[in-house]
Amino acid sequence: MNDLNLAIVSAGKHRLDAFGRILASTNRRLQVTAIECAPQRLGAITTQLSADILIVDCQDNDEAALSAALLALEQIGMQHPGMAIVLLHHGQSPDFLIRAMRAGVREVLAPDADIAALDAAIGRIAAKAGKTGTQNGNSGKVLAFASCKGGSGATFLAANLGYALAAQGNARVALFDLNLQFGDAALYLSDDKPAATIADVVQNISRLDEAFLKANMMQARPGFDILAAPADPAFGLEIKPEHVDALITLASRHYDYVILDTGRNLDALTIRALDHADTIFAVMQASLPFVRGAKRMLGIFGSLEYPAQKIELVVNRFQKDGALGIKDLEAACKTAIRRTVAHHAEAAEAAANQGIAVMKLAGGSPIARSLEAWAADLLGKAPAEETSWFNRILKRA
Ligand SMILES: Nc1ncnc2c1ncn2[C@@H]1O[C@H](COP(=O)(O)OP(=O)(O)O)[C@@H](O)[C@H]1O
Ligand SMILES: [Mg+2]
Structure with missing residues (x-):
């Protein structure tokens, strides 16, 4: 099986480093790219992104920043239909999950997701891509x-x-x-x-x-x-x-x-x-x-x-x-x-x-x-x- 390309976006350098260490400890073959960028500014770099899985660390409580981040994710999803987006955010209410899903987010995990939670999410995404034999999300x-x-x-x-x-x-x-x-x-x-x-x-x-x-x-x-x-x-x-x-x-x-x-x-x-x-x-x-x-x-x-x-x-x-x-x-x-x-x-x-x-x-x-x-x-x-x-x-x- 080919390596999975994974990009991780966070505004905090120390958080990016921590995620890098966590992901290095999995048994999976991952190519990880760390991108230091506030999620609400992702809109500016959507075309440069390329990954099978995009993990976005969104710590914002502020509604305007959150809306901007979700809008950017929606654009990314449209431009890269094969990319699965995982959002790290504390919001877990059904309403928030629906909102995230509408923006094309595949999974929402807690911001302090540990290796087990991250690895499980990556596994689910990889399995779904393998099972359907396609990475072309939203195509129906x-x-x-x-x-x-x-x-x-x-x-x-x-x-x-x-x-x-x-x-x-x-x-x-x-x-x-x-x-x-x-x-x-x-x-x-x-x-x-x-x-x-x-x-x-x-x-x-x-x-x-x-x-x-x-x-x-x-x-x-x-x-x-x-x-x-x-x-x-x-x-x-x-x-x-x-x-x-x-x-x-x-x-x-x-x-x-x-x-x-x-x-x-x-x-x-x-x-x-x-x-x-x-x-x-x-x-x-x-x-x-x-x-x-x-x-x-x-x-x-x-x-x-x-x-x-x-x-x-x-x-x-x-x-x-x-x-x-x-x-x-x-x-x-x-x-x-x-x-x-x-x-x-x-x-x-x-x-x-x-x-x-x-x-x-x-x-x-x-x-x-x-x-x-x-x-x-x-x-x-x-x-x-x-x-x-x-x-x-x-x-x-
Ligand atoms: N091409 C057709 N020729 C003859 N009868 C039809 C045809 N298309 C539908 N019908 C009949 O019209 C009835 C009503 O259709 P329905 O789809 O329930 O209408 P609507 O959903 O628009 O209210 C159906 O029970 C069917 O028997
Ligand atoms: Mg009817």
Whole structure:
């Protein structure tokens, strides 16, 4: 195994020396670089940093200094996605841990962490990097599904697209049901009652790590895990935007796709979730009530200053001979529409009633084909046979 590159940052020279001695006493093969710098000034040197693990000694109690340090760490995390950040700080409250995690910190240890604690943290990070076979932290794509009007099919599409991504691309997919009052995403993929929900995770948020998250999710198929909405709407009230941050940040490190079903709600919590999305699929249908809903929703996304390319309108239950065509919908919504999903009541109802993915129950149905093409686009693959390179060559011959 290669040596681990470790950089340690502290404002105090004597502390750097002490850490150097501690780390020299481990049995690990470490290349240690000591950097004398106050954590809140790290922003100035982020590009020069290079390490597998960055340990930041932050003794500051002062809120301004702490905020500056966390901001710098967030930038470092974005610039060096493969770098695991360990923060040494006395703050251990769940709120502080969530805040640190949001900034991309992997572990928070007490400032007087001894060799055993440091070595254990290094071991966990090395093991995780080895287990996933990648050091590319934060790489999962976050896809949110918003419903322009109730019943447009956002939840159905979120659940079934997740299934298609996992089935077609061997992608690791997480679906978070963020309809905290009456979430029903899990029901589209299973008729079992979920053993745990997002409420169980949030009640124990200080234990949040990959294993704990997974333990509270329901597996819909290999590679596809669902975090269900609370069974009792009252539990939904305990879930705060900070929790959503921590969950999405963690999941995007361990899954290729994190799908969020935010439904129709646009409250502080769902907006926080939408902030994280790489793409928001706003689901509508081809009729006036949905057009009104879509316009309202696009207006709100505009006032949230989301860039236009972040939003994709999806026309579900689309029929070519319907009263409103794509051109009409584009003119009404002043937005290009690139994706439609075919209307097929029989397949959709059977799948929804039985809690079975539509690709599994009605493979080859128009909906299944729409979903397969959608997943193929996201995976960057050629979709069905006709466009595979092999068939193109055959056609040319
Ligand atoms: N492409 C489709 N063709 C026919 N029926 C559909 C299609 N997509 C969804 N449905 C039906 O619409 C119903 C409502 O969808 P749902 O996802 O719960 O809506 P939303 O989450 O937007 O409120 C589902 O039970 C499903 O049977
Ligand atoms: Mg829904």
